[in-house]
Amino acid sequence: MFELSPLFTLADGDQEFLAELIAQYRYNIANFAASYSAQLQAGNIEELNFLIHKTQASLVMIKGQPLIDMLTQGTTLLQTNQDTAAHAALVTAALQELQSALATLAESIT
Secondary structure, three states: OOOOHHHHHHHOOOHHHHHHHHHHHHHHHHHHHHHHHHHHHHOOHHHHHHHHHHHHHHHHHOOOHHHHHHHHHHHHHHHOOOOOHHHHHHHHHHHHHHHHHHHHHHHHHO
């Protein structure tokens, strides 16, 4: 679902910078996951849209468009008063997959 090679391109061989990029991604994704779930449960569409906008550039860079689409679907579900529990589970799984991929990448460069 994700393509992490753009991080290598951006780091241009600088392993320390690559490690910093990965750490920043992991931190941002963890914070985003917690905020997204809380806002989804609270039904706060405006905050959800802001969170998606805020993380979109990072996800686009690693070819995470399917996750962006999934996140946007959450706001649609809220706007139509549909149950969001199954959707939240899918998003959580996708974010965990991304965290796992980043963790594996971090281990491979240390």
